[in-house]
Amino acid sequence: MSEARRKAAPPPRRKKHWALRILGWLAALFFLGVIAGVAAFFIIYQSTEIPDPNAEFKTNTTTVTWNNGSRQLGTFFDQNRRSVPMSQIPKHVQDAVIAAEDRSYWTNPGISPSGMVRAAWNIARGEQLQGGSTITQQYVKVMYLTQERTVSRKFKELFIATKLGRQEDKTKTLEGYLNTIYFGEGAYGISAAGEAYFNVSDPRKLSVPQAALLATVLNNPTLFDVNDTDPRTKKRIVERYKYVLDGMRQNGTITEAQEARYAKSLPDLSKQKKKSDRFKGPTGFLLDMARKELRARGFDEDEISGGGLKVVTTFDYKQQEKIVEAAQNELPEKRDNLHVGMASVKPGTGELVAMYGGPDYLKSQLNWATTKSRPGSSFKPFALAAALEDGKSIWDKFQGDSPIEIQGQKLNNEFNRDYGDVTLLKATEQSINTAFYDLVDNQMEDGPNKLVNVAEAAGIPKTKALEVGRNNPSTVLGPDPYASAVDMAQAYATFAAEGKYAPLHTIKEVRGPDGKVLFSAERDLKKQVKQAIPVETARMVNYVLQDVVTKGTGTGAKKLDRAVAGKTGTAGGVAVEDRAENKACDGCKEGSATLTSWWTGYTPELSTSVVYRAGKTGESDLDNYSDEKAFFGGSWPLKTWLAFMSKALEGVPESEFVEPNEDDIAKGSPTPKYTPSNTPPPNTPTNTPPPNTPPPNTPTSTPPSTKPTSSPTKTKPTRTTTTPVIPSLPTGQPEPTETPRSPGGQ
Known part of the structure; x- marks a missing residue:
């Protein structure tokens, strides 16, 4: 073969840099993960069935017992519910709730992507799971699922809400929501809420300010408790109320002039409902304190009032009887x-x-x-x-x-x-x-x-x-x-x-309706003992x-x-x-x-x-x-x-x-410094008798045997100066007028 007919040798192939190869593999894995995630979503979505709603929806009574876990102290069941058709719920009432809870309700798919990201972030950090952020999610949680706060329950909520948002008429979902959501004061649904707060059972008779205030409190009836005299609570209510009015203006429900007029003050309440006799007497304070602690432990008002919880308190029935007897009888004339x-x-x-x-x-x-x-x-x-x-x-x-x-x-x-x-x-x-x-x-x-x-x-x-x-x-x-x-x-x-x-x-302990332990003081407070x-x-x-x-x-x-x-x-x-x-x-x-x-x-x-x-x-x-x-x-x-x-x-x-x-x-020597160790002191003190007499050679009228480490500083004032005024009292107390204070004595 002649040299002219011989083919030129191909140039040597350059090998890709190892970093580019790794990047390529990562990109491929990423896209595979996305494809797998999308596929998994659609598979789960298709297999998710919307449960039959309980048309006779009723809350489960939360029972509270003394520390023995058997004798009942009281309950938090205080239900007032009355359903009304959507035709009896005027547009301004609907819009007030939407402005407060879910402003994109009519256009969103039933879930909030930002809410999902927030929930996922909280799960990843091991924090408490949040409730649904859309009206549809909240409705799903109340109507279709339990009140348990687990990852599986949260995902069920998301898939059911997505399917409900696509398959069910939004108006029907909103009607169900407005008839089941808890407004505080034992009121479930907009009709009962109007009666509880304004003595108005017909939603058609609710004014715009009244509807806005009801939409304000439903977000968190404890945080926005209209009965709380704490100025901080009042400030929170006013700010939330104005937020609702602003949303109603943005949605075209009210004009800017109406918003300004309504925002000047909260509507007057007309509450005629008596408090439950279950809170009567000294034990009412125990129930109130237990309820507040449940809130502090992360249980929401729906769970407390209607989650069917079994709550065991630390209160001892016999000791409570004795403390009441002493407080009511051993007194001055x-x-x-x-x-x-x-x-x-x-x-x-x-x-x-x-x-x-x-x-x-x-x-x-x-x-x-x-x-x-x-x-x-x-x-x-x-x-x-x-x-x-x-x-x-x-x-x-x-x-x-x-x-x-x-x-x-x-x-x-x-x-x-x-x-x-x-x-x-x-x-x-x-x-x-x-x-x-x-x-x-x-x-x-x-x-x-x-x-x-x-x-x-x-x-x-x-x-x-x-x-x-x-x-x-x-x-x-x-x-x-x-x-x-x-x-x-x-x-x-x-x-x-x-x-x-x-x-x-x-x-002491909280169990769900299925008997599962949701809170245990022995387990959950152990790390705080020190x-x-x-x-x-x-x-x-x-x-x-x-x-x-x-x-x-x-x-x-x-x-x-x-x-x-x-x-x-x-x-x-x-x-x-x-x-x-x-x-x-x-x-x-x-x-x-x-x-x-x-x-x-x-x-x-x-x-x-x-x-x-x-x-x-x-x-x-x-x-x-x-x-x-x-x-x-x-x-x-x-x-x-x-x-x-x-x-x-x-x-x-x-x-x-x-x-x-x-x-x-x-000897009167100074107390040595102490470095806490990992071993706590014994829980039961040894049987050493208490000192009933002064230490030897150290009568109170004579100096101690060992020279003190410091000498007293004697000073005589040249003038009298008024001490600072009394500050505002903490939450729940009447605030005194400013007055000079006297520290006190024995």
Whole structure:
């Protein structure tokens, strides 16, 4: 073969870069995944059948039991339902609901892609599953599915909603939705809602503002509760109401001028429906508290009122009987407008076993056991714990003479009494104010802040008022509304459990209608149990607060005849009736009244707090109810506490508090710092008898054998400065007028 006829050799082939090959494979896999996903969607879509709706749709009663799980405490079933045809539901009512819940209702396929992405994101992060975001999805959830919050249930909802949106007339779906959705007040459906809120059962007679308000509350009847007096709730309702009106304007239902006119105020309510008798008496407060906790645990109103839940509470039937008996019988002879709040918590578990919020929930929903008020000297144990952690000893001495000047403010002891230089032990025992001012504000760097840290660690909820106290003088005497009886019982229970904190709860277990456990305190709250306060610090606090009982301001508790620790507390100020006069006379009545009076006492088995208040708002003078110089915590609050605890602990084996390190007691050495470990302290204290006598060679009238680590700071004021005004009270309380405050005393 000639060279001319020979074919030229082909050029060598270039190999693709490895990165391009990988990219190609990834692209291929991606497209295969998309194809597989689309195929799976259509397969599942085709195989999904729309269940037969329950035409006689009824909610299942949610039952609430005492802690034994068998005896019924009450129910949350309060159903008012009346279906009406779409022809009786005017367009402006329909449009109000659509503007509130699903503005693309008439055009969307029954689901919201953005809602699906959000739900998927929450599932991926392990968070609570959200409900349907479209009207169709919400309707599917109520009519066709259970209330369980699972991934499988969520996907069923999406596929049924998609199919329903394509196959069923939108008008029919909206009619079903408007006749089944829950509006609060026990009202299911638009007709029942109109009757419950406006005494208008015919939807055709609802005005545009009334329809807009109903559409506002159906989104979340608890969050937008028209009965809630909290200004924050009112603000949320107004903002949501204006949002609904804006949507109605955008959809052409109302004009811009009408929107502006309607937005000026909410429509007047005309509620004539009586509250259910199931909430009658003191137990109504227990049911209300349990319902609120269910909301906090993620259960929505539909589930609570009609999900057929089985709720087991922490409340003990027998203990509740005893606490009600004590709160209603062990009182002064004069009782008009006198209020008692009581709470009892089991140390180490956080279980609220009994509570007294008032005589009848139907007559007044103001719960005196959960309403925050000024704890006065009841806050001193937190200062004691903070001081021990700061390296102080119970034998360190502080200024006991009155007055003392702190940041330019003149602060006094009760009745301006002088005690001389006193040990921290005696200051706690006798509740000496100036010694604690000296301790926290003079002898501890950043003292108020450290005090607040301990209070919150023990279980006092974080509030704006308490956070402000981090920078204020006199925080140690709880001059502001820091805590409720429930809060104090919980925080002192942490001391009783040797510093072990367990979150307060009233719900022990929740099961669905199929028996499946949806919430378990033992399982779901386990991670929140922690060693909040060092063991040795807690033991020393228990030691000192036992001294309050043996020879201090709480000696009446000795009648319990078992190991007991506790602290009195009173908070002084100006009674609400005298505030106008006090303002006119430039503070001449400052500190003239006792506004709160406390005794919080505990054993290793039970922690119970009692608070007394007077007047319609709880801001009247308690001294009018006592023949003594003042309504001290060691008087009626302690007597009421004793009447309950003596019966509550009948038959309960007695145990002792574990004593602190002997060197810390006898030698007066500072409490060592503690680093929490993974091993919690023993739940059952050893049987070591409590200290009934002062440590050897350290009488309260003479200095301790070991030289104190710090000396008291004596100061005499050159002028009197008015203390800051009382801040707004927390949610659920009447807001007092601004008035000078007096921190309090014993």
